Every structure is written in C-alpha cells, then in structure tokens.
Amino acid sequence: MATTFTAPLQLTDNAAAVVKQLLQGDVEAPYLRIGVKGGGCSGMGYMLGFDALREDDDLFEIAGIPVIIKKAHGMYLVGLEVDYQDQDDVRGFVFRKPE
Template sequence: MATTFTAPLQLTDNAAAVVKQLLQGNVEAPYLRIGVKGGGCSGMAYMLGFDALGEDDDLFDIAGVPVIIKKAHGMYLVGLEVDYQDEGDARGFVFRNPGAEVLG
C-alpha cells in the first residue's frame, strides 16, 4: 500500500484541470510523474509525464491529481509551481520555482 506524503510542489487550478482530463481512462500510466533530469550547462531541467507507480516513488494527491515523484527528486522540487498556460500561440505547462536560483 502506498503512503501519501505532504507534497513538495503545487499545481495551479489550470494545470490540475488539464492533467485530470489527460489522465481520464489511462489505465497503464494512471499517475502524473514530475521530476528532474540533469542537463549540461544549464543544470537541471524539470520533466513531466504519465507513468505507473514504482518502488522508489513517493505518491502525492495534489489538487485531486495523483502525482508520483522519485524519492531522490523530491528535494529538487520543493517550492515548485506547475501551471498550464493557453494564451494565443503559447500553450503548455510552465514551471516556476523561485527557490531554484543559481548560487554563485
């Protein structure tokens, strides 16, 4: 049985609505996966997709959306806000994390 933890991130109402619509009827990948991946000169990049629950995942209920995050990624997602924008030619998910400023 999976345990539900306090989420390190949040989904806006727009993002949650779009994800809920995309998840409808998805039996093979019934969770929204949010994570990070290493990326060259610009550091880490956020990633988002649909997946099944794995052994190394934490499960969260965020705005009514079942979200999974690899245990090792949680610390990099603290304070993240995921939004969905649909303005003219700009449509898609947007990541905002004021706590992820580059120190140097």
C-alpha cells in the same frame, strides 16, 4: 508500499484541470510523474508525464490527482509550481521555481 506525504510542489488550477482532462482519456498509467532531468550548463530541467508507481517513488495527492515523484527528486522540487498556459505565444505546462 508507497506512503502519502505532504507534496513538495503545487499545481495551479489550470494545470490540474488539464491533467484531469488528460487522465479521462486513454492513459495507460494512472499516475502523474513529475521529476528532474539533466543538469549541466543550462541547469536542471523538469519533466512531467504519466507513469506507473515504482518502489522508489513517493505518492502525493495534489488537487485530487495522484502524483508520483522519485524519492531522490523530491528535494529538487520543493516550492515548484506547475502551471498550464494557453496563450498566443505559449501553450503547455510551465514550471516555476522560487529563487
């Protein structure tokens, strides 16, 4: 069973609005999954998508959105800000990690 903790990351108002809009569509899984992937020469990458809750996930509510994060990924996401930009040169989710 998942327990709700204080979230290690935040969603901007723009990102939360887009996710809520997407959740109103035909989404099979009701949770927003945020995690890390890869590594190597270019560093760590971030991922975002809709998924089902798994046994090794932590569950958070961020801006009214159910967010799941694999327990092993939590420490890599501390302080992360997820934004959504819709400008001429950038459209999509943007991940910002403080240095």
